Every structure is written in C-alpha cells, then in structure tokens.
Amino acid sequence: MLQRKTIISACLTLVAVLLSTAVPAASDNPSSQPSAQASAGQQPADKTSADAAKLRIGSGDPVAGKTKADLCFGCHGEDGNSMDPQSPKLAGQYGAYIAKQVRNYQATSRTHQIMSPMASTVSDADLADISAYFASQPMMKGDAPSGNQLGKKLFENDDLSRMMVRCNSCHGTSGKGQNPGNPLYPVIGGQHKAYLYGQLLNFKNGVRNNSNGGVMNITVHRLSDAEIDALADYISGL
Ligand code: HEC
Ligand code: HEC
Incomplete structure (x- = not known):
C-alpha cells in the first residue's frame, strides 16, 4: 500500500513538474510577453x-x-x-x-x-x-465565506487513492493563483458557484479538455457530483 502511494505520488509530482516547464505553451501563446513570464517565476x-x-x-x-x-x-x-x-x-x-x-x-x-x-x-x-x-x-471576490466543510477539506487535502492533488497546490492557498507572473493556474477563488460547478463537471465528463496535460480532467474525474458541488460552493466564497 505504502509503495503504491509512493508511486502515485511520484507520478503526480512528475505531472506537476511537466506542467511547470510547459508554462509558455508555444502554440497557445504566439507573440505575447516572453520576458515578463520568464523572469517572473524566479x-x-x-x-x-x-x-x-x-x-x-x-x-x-x-x-x-x-x-x-x-x-x-x-x-x-x-x-x-x-x-x-x-x-x-x-x-x-x-x-x-x-x-x-x-x-x-x-x-x-x-x-x-x-x-x-x-x-x-x-x-x-x-x-x-x-x-x-x-x-x-x-x-474577483466571493460575497461571503461559504463554511462548506467538505469543500474545504477537498480543496486543501490530497486524496492520492483517487489521484486527486489538493486544489490549493496549483490554484494558491485561497484560490487566487500562485504569483502574478504565473498565469498557468487561473484565479478561481470568488468565482460564481454555478460557473465553477459547470466547469468542474465539464472537466469530469471530458466536455472541456483544454488544461495542459489534461491535469484538470485527471484531478476531478473520480469526484462525485456532490463533492464537486461542495467544492464549487466553498471556492465561490473565497
Ligand atoms: C496540478 C495542478 C492543478 C490542480 C491540482 C488543480 N488544478 Fe484546476 N486548473 C489547473 C490548470 C492548469 C487550469 C487551467 C486550464 C486551462 O488552461 O484551460 C485549471 C483550471 C481550473 C478551473 C477552470 C477555471 C475557469 O475559470 O474556467 C477550475 C474551476 C479549477 N481548475 C478547479 C480546480 C479544483 C476544484 C481543483 C481541486 C479539486 C483543482 N482545480 C486542482 C491546474 C490544477
Ligand atoms: C452573450 C454573453 C457573452 C458575451 C457577449 C461574451 N461572453 Fe465570454 N463567456 C460567456 C459565457 C456564458 C462563458 C462561459 C462559457 C463556458 O462555459 O465555456 C464565457 C466565458 C469566457 C471566458 C472563459 C473564462 C474562464 O474563466 O475560463 C473568457 C476568457 C471570455 N468569456 C471572454 C470574453 C470576451 C473577451 C468577450 C468580448 C469579446 C466575451 N467573453 C463576450 C458569455 C459571454
């Protein structure tokens, strides 16, 4: 069991590393701001x-x-x-x-x-x-904190048995992204709940497939619709 977890964890780390090196995704970013992005991470x-x-x-x-x-x-x-x-x-x-x-x-x-x-x-x-x-x-900012404990738990904790890396490791501690020079991970904290719920379902069902390396599809594909609702509720209040 321990070994399996170690392997999953290593795979997810690899995904994260691949993602971080893929930031200026050439096909998506033909002409824009190379110097700003390159210096920002450091x-x-x-x-x-x-x-x-x-x-x-x-x-x-x-x-x-x-x-x-x-x-x-x-x-x-x-x-x-x-x-x-x-x-x-x-x-x-x-x-x-x-x-x-x-x-x-x-x-x-x-x-x-x-x-x-x-x-x-x-x-x-x-x-x-x-x-x-x-x-x-x-x-953007939520109207009020949601107090949704299930959403908070999922947002802040890995669940490696389901290949789920905690949301805040990519989207930042309060869902506002990581730093001003890293546009790979969008601001999600304070976004509308209905929009968040719809997008997470789209990633889960493969209707939306445009995250680098399919990372969002991998992250949410084993979550139940009720868990996705809890996440959307919690994140919209950030
Ligand atoms: C390994 C990094 C990573 C993790 C972990 C991660 N995300 Fe993402 N997420 C991304 C990336 C990259 C995108 C941008 C996709 C794109 O370019 O279209 C994204 C996009 C999104 C979007 C779409 C935002 C929009 O404005 O349309 C939502 C919502 C979202 N993530 C929620 C979550 C939730 C909830 C979790 C935890 C269950 C999570 N993410 C975990 C990397 C991650
Ligand atoms: C008639 C309404 C409408 C108009 C006008 C409109 N949008 Fe949108 N926009 C939407 C809706 C609805 C979505 C969500 C689509 C989805 O679920 O993929 C969206 C999504 C987006 C997103 C994705 C955001 C994210 O967080 O991933 C961007 C960026 C965007 N619109 C930019 C624009 C820009 C720029 C314009 C003006 C040129 C524009 N929109 C005009 C309705 C509109």
Whole structure:
C-alpha cells in the first residue's frame, strides 16, 4: 500500500513538474510577453506591486482594452464582475489565461454555444488589450465565506487513492493563483458557484479538455457530483 502511494505520488509530482516547464505553451501563446513570464517565476517576492500588476496584466494596454472590451461587458460586466452566474467573472484574472481561453474557443479546443462565436470576433491585436483590461480590474471576490466543510477539506487535502492533488497546490492557498507572473493556474477563488460547478463537471465528463496535460480532467474525474458541488460552493466564497 505504502509503495503504491509512493508511486502515485511520484507520478503526480512528475505531472506537476511537466506542467511547470510547459508554462509558455508555444502554440497557445504566439507573440505575447516572453520576458515578463520568464523572469517572473524566479523572483516574485521582491517585485513591487506595480511590477506585480504589470506581470498579471501581460503585454496588452488596459486603457486601449477598455474601449475594445465594450462588446464583452453585457455578459462579463464592465468591471469584469458578471451578474449572470453562468458567465464567469474576469476581474483580476491573469491576462495570459484570458487570452488563452479566447484562443482556445477560436481553435475549438474549448467550445460553448455563446462564447465560441463571440471569440471568433476578436482579433489577435485586440485580444492582448482586452485581456489586460479585465486583468487590471480589482480581483474577483466571493460575497461571503461559504463554511462548506467538505469543500474545504477537498480543496486543501490530497486524496492520492483517487489521484486527486489538493486544489490549493496549483490554484494558491485561497484560490487566487500562485504569483502574478504565473498565469498557468487561473484565479478561481470568488468565482460564481454555478460557473465553477459547470466547469468542474465539464472537466469530469471530458466536455472541456483544454488544461495542459489534461491535469484538470485527471484531478476531478473520480469526484462525485456532490463533492464537486461542495467544492464549487466553498471556492465561490473565497
Ligand atoms: C452573450 C454573453 C457573452 C458575451 C457577449 C461574451 N461572453 Fe465570454 N463567456 C460567456 C459565457 C456564458 C462563458 C462561459 C462559457 C463556458 O462555459 O465555456 C464565457 C466565458 C469566457 C471566458 C472563459 C473564462 C474562464 O474563466 O475560463 C473568457 C476568457 C471570455 N468569456 C471572454 C470574453 C470576451 C473577451 C468577450 C468580448 C469579446 C466575451 N467573453 C463576450 C458569455 C459571454
Ligand atoms: C496540478 C495542478 C492543478 C490542480 C491540482 C488543480 N488544478 Fe484546476 N486548473 C489547473 C490548470 C492548469 C487550469 C487551467 C486550464 C486551462 O488552461 O484551460 C485549471 C483550471 C481550473 C478551473 C477552470 C477555471 C475557469 O475559470 O474556467 C477550475 C474551476 C479549477 N481548475 C478547479 C480546480 C479544483 C476544484 C481543483 C481541486 C479539486 C483543482 N482545480 C486542482 C491546474 C490544477
């Protein structure tokens, strides 16, 4: 038993290492911010908050982005905090993560009946600015802590018997990501519960397959729907 656990743990460590080296995923990131991302991983601690904000925003111009994002406000909110719980909040999300998702919708590696046609209207030149605008907004936040103990337990603890690595090891202690220069792991803390629940089910059922190395599919595929509901409840309150 001990040996099996050791092997599983070693495999998961390998996945994590592979993921961390895959950060600037070339196919997803044709032209953007190589220097910012490359330097970020090594020295986040001594960055000033202005530098940190720049890293989070990426290569685009948030001021130009505000005008270009007009088309998105109806669903995602002018400050990136959507009213409709099925439309994700984008406020304070990593710029490079936002851009990756739009490119994934364009390339059909992520699909949605509303967002896919929306994404196809966005040009490459506008995408960096629009992403920078939403990334520059005050970060999304839950209305109140949920107090869901099952969700908290799953969020903070590995369950190696089910290949589940604790969520906070990638998404950060309170689900706000790791550091401003690492856009691989999106901000999920404070996101709408209904959106989180839907995405986790999509990863579980293989409807969404665009996480690097399929890491999210592997992580949630043995969770019950009730556990996924508990996680979504807990994370939305962070
Ligand atoms: C008519 C409503 C609507 C409009 C307009 C719209 N979106 Fe969306 N957007 C959605 C919905 C709904 C989703 C969730 C789709 C899913 O489940 O895959 C979404 C998802 C996204 C995501 C994925 C977020 C994440 O956390 O993974 C991004 C990024 C995004 N939209 C960006 C944009 C941008 C940029 C625009 C403007 C060009 C835009 N959207 C316009 C409804 C909309
Ligand atoms: C080994 C790292 C890792 C672990 C552990 C992990 N995630 Fe993720 N997660 C990711 C990555 C990478 C993405 C981005 C996928 C993409 O690029 O589309 C992601 C995306 C997500 C999203 C989609 C966010 C959005 O805005 O659409 C949700 C929700 C999520 N994770 C929840 C969880 C939960 C809940 C757990 C624990 C059960 C968890 N994650 C554990 C790496 C991880």
